[in-house]
Amino acid sequence: MYESEIKALKKAGRFRERKLFDDSLDDLASNDYLGLSRSKKQFGKAVKLVKKYNTLSSKASMLVNGYHPIHKLFEETIAEYNGFEEGLVVGSGFLANMSLIEALVRKGDILFIDEEYHASGVMASQLLGDRVVTFSHNDVDDLSKKLLSYPAKRQVIAVEGVYSMSGELCKKEIFDLADETEALLIVDEAHSAGVIGAKLLGIFEYYHINITERHIKMGTLGKAYGSYGAYILASKNIISFLENRAKPIIYSTAPSVFDTALALVNLKHIQKNVKKYTKKILKRQAVVKKDIGVQCHSLILPIVMLNNESALSMQRRLISQGYLVGAIRQPTVNTPMLRVILNLSVSTKKLQDTLVFISHNTIQ
Secondary structure (H helix, E strand, O other), X not given: OOHHHHHHHHHOOOOOOOOOXXXXXXXXXXXXXXXXXXXXXXXXXXXXXXXXXXXXXXXXXXXXXXXXXXXXXXXXXXXXXXXXXXXXXXXXXXHHHHHHHXXXXXXXXXXXXXOOOOHXXXXXXXXXXXXXXXXXXXXXXXXXXXXXXXXXXXXEXXXXXXXXXXXXXXXXXXXXXXXXXXXXXXXEOOOOOOOOOOOOOOHHHHOOOXXXXXXXXXXXXXXXXXXXXXXXXXXXXXXXXXXXHOHHHHXXXXXXXXXXXHHHHHHHHHHHXXXXXXXXXXXXXXXXXXXXXXXXXXXXXXXXXXXXXXXXXXXXXXXXXXXXXEEEOOOOOOOOEEEEEOOOOOOHHXXXXXXXXXXXXXOO
8 A cells, every 4th residue: 555656756756764873973964953962961950850840741731730840940931031921832843833823813814824834834724724825935025915915803924933944034024014014923933042143042032023912932842952842932812822722732741741851951051051052153154154155044054956866865975974964855845955954063174074075076
């Protein structure tokens, strides 16, 4: 069963499978931006924190009795750091996007979603029928025209702080437009939190946005924060509404207590070491600028490849050199590419070696 479909995927160079990569490879593929996934010291802090409590796991949904003191402490801490009224911890970024989009866009509302928004948000939007309008990627003029063309009870805009494949920042003008039109603004900060901003808090901080009741921030814990799970930050009313209407929150077992604890200790660790991490981020961005002439505003470097096979071939060749990069193909992206992550746990010398190897072995 499904043999013909699998055969077609292989023929098109789109076949995927789970792989156990050699853990000794220098990781330039994952979203572990700050390298915290390897910190046994931070892991130990999280273990110590969880051991303070009698209950060590989630047990049930948060609305039954799965809500743990560590969940609450994490929510309060991340909300305070980011200047939002309340926070809500969620099982994953996928569930966070499903929660927000499916629950918040009610009858008479319209969702305006960037065409390159994450697949989880796109899937959620498919539940909304004709209440969805897609606008051209990061195109302020197109969004403005569509906001005028589709009046609604509530207009909800969904964008990403840093787009996961291109590393491109959401334009500041979109924040301004959302304010002008009094639209709700959902910002997926999965790839910007922990990476940009004076205190590495993300795109809201980077653009010096004054947080209002119309702003909603969601992000994941499995990237810069070196754990697993997600969070939503918003006004008290929106968080309360999600508790009552967002199905992934109501009907899912509460997020892992340990993963939330690990994210909490990592969040505090980053805030204590902002200068150190910022210096490392800027150093790697400078290497990319100097060596290949590309200005990175995040820690994502996309390198376009001729086709799927060339992307996979280059990935294999880099593995033979000791480096792991992402080979990204359709349907994730329109054009195959290498996705090189400027992981802070990989030295700048090794990053340079990787860039030189790609440059010398890629046919444009």
